[in-house]
Amino acid sequence: MDHHTVLIVGRGKLAAELLQGLDGPGIAGVLPWDGRDAAVGGPCMVVHAGSGRELGDVFDFCSATGSILLDLSTAGTDYPAEAAFPLVVCPNVNMQMLSFMAMVRQSAGLFRGLDIGISESHQASKKTSPGTAVHLARSLGVPEAAIRSERDPRVQREVLGIPEEFLDRHAYHEIVIRDAQVEIRMQTRVLGKSAYASGLSQLIGIVSGKRPGPGCHDIVDLLLDGA
Incomplete structure (x- = not known):
């Protein structure tokens, strides 16, 4: 090396x-x-x-x-x-997240043609593009504009279940793949300082x-x- x-x-x-x-x-x-x-x-x-x-x-x-x-x-x-x-x-x-992203990229072709949604949440202070979500979207063939982003601390706490102490530093991603009969959800959370x-x-x-x-x-x- x-x-x-x-x-x-x-x-x-x-x-x-x-x-x-x-x-x-x-x-x-x-x-x-x-x-x-x-x-x-x-x-x-x-x-x-x-x-x-x-x-x-x-x-x-x-x-x-x-x-x-x-x-x-x-x-x-x-x-x-x-x-x-x-x-x-x-x-x-984050190596766990990169492993997850690699898994998604490898299996993306299996889900072509299905309804795929991607959402992400980060602390309200984040102003840059959500790079991980964009990468997941590109792997799955989802338009970047279709990514749902959340920056409201109330929604993060009450809907997404982000603990109060991590509202100012977290990364949440969810992929939902569905058709009329089946729904698959994959969710990742990084809480606090990664x-x-x-x-x-x-x-x-x-x-x-x-x-x-x-x-x-x-x-x-x-x-x-x-x-």
Whole structure:
């Protein structure tokens, strides 16, 4: 396994958590994006967990150095048409959720032609696109505009059953597949602070082992490759 210096791009909660808690056998060190000049010797892996303001500079850096970019953003990023570096899109870094997303993608063809609904709920402060729900919708052939999003704390508490203490940090997803006689419901809940740092550490090891070539890759496809 290659050992990478990991550069964290972003200034929000997620970026701060990764800077403080990211560690693992394939990680040589963790630096903020502003400290990238200190990353000398050996390959880098850039983790974008920001708003997108620095993405132009990130693309230039990865093109010049051949560094791998893991994009954790869910804000509808415009990627280069032909990336000259490995770009891995990661709409989620929780390993259980990624396993669920991989399962859905593998079995999606079995449900073509049925009525499929997707709903999601996150804390009211979430303003970015619901990346996990969008990924599930694309796997199942559901239009992104048909995703039902909930941001009302009262509905989250009284209808969805989100405990009061987790209203300010949760992720809820539900897939409903039905015809006239049968209804299947699949529901996921992440309550509180998810294990982002430990999940990302595992993903870094997986991506390092896969050694993807230049171009855009979906983390779920990489997980399924050889599974």
